[in-house]
Amino acid sequence: MPMKISLALGKPEHLSRQTAWGCLTTNLALPGFGSLVAGRRVGYIQAAFCLLGLGMMMIFGTRFVLWHLSNWSRLHDPQRDQFEIIAETWRNARWALLSILVAAFTWLWALITSLSIVAAAKKTESPPVPPRL
Numbered sequence: 001m002p003m004k005i006s007l008a009l010g011k012p013e014h015l016s017r018q019t020a021w022g023c024l025t026t027n028l029a030l031p032g033f034g035s036l037v038a039g040r041r042v043g044y045i046q047a048a049f050c051l052l053g054l055g056m057m058m059i060f061g062t063r064f065v066l067w068h069l070s071n072w073s074r075l076h077d078p079q080r081d082q083f084e085i086i087a088e089t090w091r092n093a094r095w096a097l098l099s100i101l102v103a104a105f106t107w108l109w110a111l112i113t114s115l116s117i118v119a120a121a122k123k124t125e126s127p128p129v130p131p132r133l
Contacts, residue, residue, distance in 0.1 A: 014121075014124045015038060015117065015120070015121045015124075016121060016125070017118070017121050017122060017125055019037075019038075019121070020038070020117050020118045020120070020121035020122075021118060022034070022037070023035070023037050023038040023114060023117050023118075024114035024115070024117065024118055027046075027110040027111065027113065027114040028107075028110070028111070028114070030047070030050060031046045031047070031049070031050040031106045031107050031109065031110030032044070032045070032046030032047030032048070032049070032050050032106070032110060033047055034110065034113075034114060034117075035047075035110060035113050035114070035117070038117045040113060040117070042113060043113075046106055046109055046110050046113070049102060049105070049106040049109075050103070050106045050107075050110075052102060053099055053100075053102035053103030053105075053106055054103060056095070056098070056099030056102060056103075057096070057099040057100060057103060059099075060095040060096040060098075060099050061096045061099065063095075063096070064092055064093050064095075064096040067092050068089075068092075075088075075089070
């Protein structure tokens with residue numbers, strides 16, 4: 001029988017602390033997916049930005065590394081103008097740096113969401129009751 005895959009949100013009502021911490025660690029690994037498990041709609045946007053940032057890093061980061069390796073001797077020539085080298089490196093590295101910024105922004109956003117999920121779970125948790133003697 002084929003496996004059914006669903007993109008439905010998790011149940012947003014009361015999460016246990018253990019589930020909230022699980023959502024936090026999931027958001028640290030893949031931003032947005034822990035928010036979806038916790039029932040937060042913002043997780044869809046976070047996951048989209050996460051995948052966009054990771055894809056951009058793969059494409060533009062690889063392109064920059066290959067460019068740098070192919071121009072290694074020219075870039076490390078002490079006879080060349082250093083400002084020209086910096087300007088050329090910036091022109092080739094800016095998209096890779098933008099992709100890192102997108103991924104970092106998404107990770108921080110997911111971290112803030114995760115902390116709010118954990119705080120909400122602490123508020124809804126019943127206080128520990130000592131055992132009856």
